[in-house]
Amino acid sequence: MKRVIYGLFNRLRFKHKLFLSYLLVIFIPIMVLGVYSYKQSEQMLNMQAIQGIEKNVDTISESIDGSVERYNHTIQSIVYNKTFQKIVTNDYLDLVNLSYDLKEYLTPYLNMMVMLDKEIDQVTFYTQTYVPEYGDSVLSAARVENEQWYKDAMNKTGSQWFFEDGLFVVSKFPRFFADKATNLVYMRVNDDSLFKNVTDLAKDYSVAIADEQGRVIYSNQSASKNTLDADALIRMNEGALMVGGAESFLVKKAVRQTGWTIYCIVPAVQVSPNVGSIINATLIIIGACMLGVLIIIWIFSKTMIRRIYSLNVWMKRVEIGDLRMRIRSDSKDEIGELTNRFGTMLIRLNELIDELYRNKIVQKEAEFKALQWQMNPHFLYNTLSFINWKALKSEAYDISHIVTTLSKFYRTGLNRGDNIIPVRDELEHIKSYIEIIQIMKDYSFDVTYEIDEAVFDYTTINFILQPLAENAIKHGINRKTTGRGMLRIKAKLGDRTVEFTVEDNGEGMPPETAKTIMQNQCSGYGLKNVNERLQLRFGSDYSIAVESIAGSCTLMKIIIPQNIQS
Incomplete structure (x- = not known):
């Protein structure tokens, strides 16, 4: 009898033996x-x-x-x-x-x-x-x-x-x-x-x-x-x-x-x-109590499988993009070692992603600097000064005015190669740009500025407003068929943010176009480039917001975090 019981016990699986004991x-x-x-x-x-x-x-x-x-x-x-x-x-x-x-x-x-x-x-x-x-x-x-x-x-x-x-x-x-x-x-x-x-x-x-x-x-x-x-x-x-x-x-x-x-x-x-x-x-x-004990015993008998299930759940979370987990096991057995190695691999993967992200920022900044230095600033300023001198000598004051404005436009835009500039310089830059366009178009549209001087205490990345104004003039005001065009430039402080708004009273655009405008790369330094620079510098929560009513108006807004000038 003893041998029979012993034989039956030996033939049981380990999980069942643990359950009976x-x-x-x-x-x-x-x-x-x-x-x-x-x-x-x-x-x-x-x-x-x-x-x-x-x-x-x-x-x-x-x-x-x-x-x-x-x-x-x-x-x-x-x-x-x-x-x-x-x-x-x-x-x-x-x-x-x-x-x-x-x-x-x-x-x-x-x-x-x-x-x-x-x-x-x-x-x-x-x-x-x-x-x-x-x-x-x-x-x-x-x-x-x-x-x-x-x-x-x-x-x-x-x-x-x-x-x-x-x-x-x-x-x-x-x-x-x-x-x-x-x-x-x-x-x-x-x-x-x-x-x-x-x-x-x-x-x-x-x-x-x-x-x-x-x-x-x-x-x-x-x-x-x-x-x-x-x-x-x-x-x-x-x-x-x-x-x-x-x-x-x-x-x-x-x-x-x-x-x-x-x-x-x-x-x-x-x-x-x-x-x-x-x-x-x-x-x-x-x-x-017996029912509870049976449940507890069954849970303990499944401990090894449960830890494998947990590791599988962590892998699924990584698969759907949750890469910021910190995975570590205090167990010294093989499953614990496998868990710790997976956690180490995840840390290394995050480091590689961060390195790739930094390299992309460097690449974008290099591309932008290459755009800035396509012209020699000193040669450009000397040439513009010579043209201005010739214009004044010939009493061509309108030419002198546009040359002076153009010089101011490039001086505030190039800014000695700095990407981070005072908000005041960025606003001066867009004012110069709009003044040049108005001269070229014989002042065929109006412009108003609503600037809260409190924004002058903060900084921004450069060349973010001029593409918005260019888009408003080109695709909004120039296509207006009735009435006089109006461009509104606004800057104010928000809740720990600085808000810029460019609004035109042009023909607007359909809602589906407004939703996809950031996904289309136009010629030159366009809105998509500005949107990418904002997200690379400040994070994915900061981008260009577009609101448009077909046949009425278009409003583009940029919100950036407040950064005080050093």
């Missing part, structure tokens, strides 16, 4: 823990249930405290109202002013209060002065001076809560040195509305609330069925007790602002489930 090692502790949990579950459930009851009672107490505090604030807003203080102290020279305040101020105010808060049933001022009684709003204190609540209220300060044929709160008006009488405000509250949250929160428990005199001021339906006696409630101690012949648990909680006490009684049958329920719960837990 883990299962045997873990099954025994789970069974021991299951038996122990069965012995302890009833006690633990009782403790948790009582803690849950205490939390619910705390919630009930906080709910009542919140409602009481709201009404305390309401009644305090009344007693500290200057007009109400004036009414109850009868601080009037004649009854006309008193009647006016009663009708025009007191009655609307109290009506508004009752309408806004449906839980307020009545608000009455009881005064010891000779103020005439006014409906139920102002009454003489003589009517209630023999009531016990009135005597208690006169001996205490602040808001006082009482329960006599209903729930109400009383507060005295402040007395000043010249006052001989004590006046108070009486506000009756609908106790069903006040304790509505208690009914909702304690629908499964027996709850009663008693005041400081031991009178039950509230009990829910469950408590009423148990016919709780007020004296019996006060004598009860927290913990286990007998109520109506059934074992129950009692939890007490004081309401902070009123002196009331909350009594919550829960039958033991609701706290402690029967033994069958405990057994069922234990079996379910054991079954769930």
Whole structure:
């Protein structure tokens, strides 16, 4: 028998052997823990249930405290109202002013209060002065001076809560040195509305609330069925007790602002489930644990395959272009070595890509410098100066003007071979270019400049605006068939950016043309070249934006990051 079992075990795959060994090692502790949990579950459930009851009672107490505090604030807003203080102290020279305040101020105010808060049933001022009684709003204190609540209220300060044929709160008006009488405000509250949250929160428990005199001021339906006696409630101690012949648990909680006490009684049958329920719960837990263990064992048996799957996922991410990952394994086995070598290869690949990117930038800059130095600047300036001298000598001032402008155009454009120039020089360059074109076209179109001088503090790459202006004149203004052409050049600061705009009122272009204009290389130093230089210098987020309305206008915008001149 032993040899048969040994032979069967040897024929199993390693993954299956690992699965069985883990299962045997873990099954025994789970069974021991299951038996122990069965012995302890009833006690633990009782403790948790009582803690849950205490939390619910705390919630009930906080709910009542919140409602009481709201009404305390309401009644305090009344007693500290200057007009109400004036009414109850009868601080009037004649009854006309008193009647006016009663009708025009007191009655609307109290009506508004009752309408806004449906839980307020009545608000009455009881005064010891000779103020005439006014409906139920102002009454003489003589009517209630023999009531016990009135005597208690006169001996205490602040808001006082009482329960006599209903729930109400009383507060005295402040007395000043010249006052001989004590006046108070009486506000009756609908106790069903006040304790509505208690009914909702304690629908499964027996709850009663008693005041400081031991009178039950509230009990829910469950408590009423148990016919709780007020004296019996006060004598009860927290913990286990007998109520109506059934074992129950009692939890007490004081309401902070009123002196009331909350009594919550829960039958033991609701706290402690029967033994069958405990057994069922234990079996379910054991079954769930076994299921979880089986899943964990299966996961551990697949550990080696999972690491290969992870390496495959990383390779797929690299395949779709995510080359910035940092891959490294702390494992010393063959799969760990393969993972680390793949990570090293990825780092080297990124280095080669960065090197290629830098070489492309150098190549573009070299091509641009070759374009700049196709003409000898000194020879060009000397020639232009000679032409200007000849023109002035011949009094050909228009020729002198265009030669001077052309000289300024090349001086700001060449800029001693620097690629990064001040924004001021780039704007001067495009102004010179547009001036030359206007002279050549006999000022057949207009140009406006809206330049925020704050942009002069920053730098840009050169030769980015002149191709935009050339495109606007050539493909926009020159093709305009009606009206006079208008070219607008704008420069302003954005959010950490510098924004350039070239706009014309030409014939515009269709939307599909505007989308593909950057993909077409025109003759000379065109828009595509400018777009590539912007992206090479500042990144792919910076490029030329084109907005055009066919038959109306075209707007081209360049946004670059702010770089302060050094």
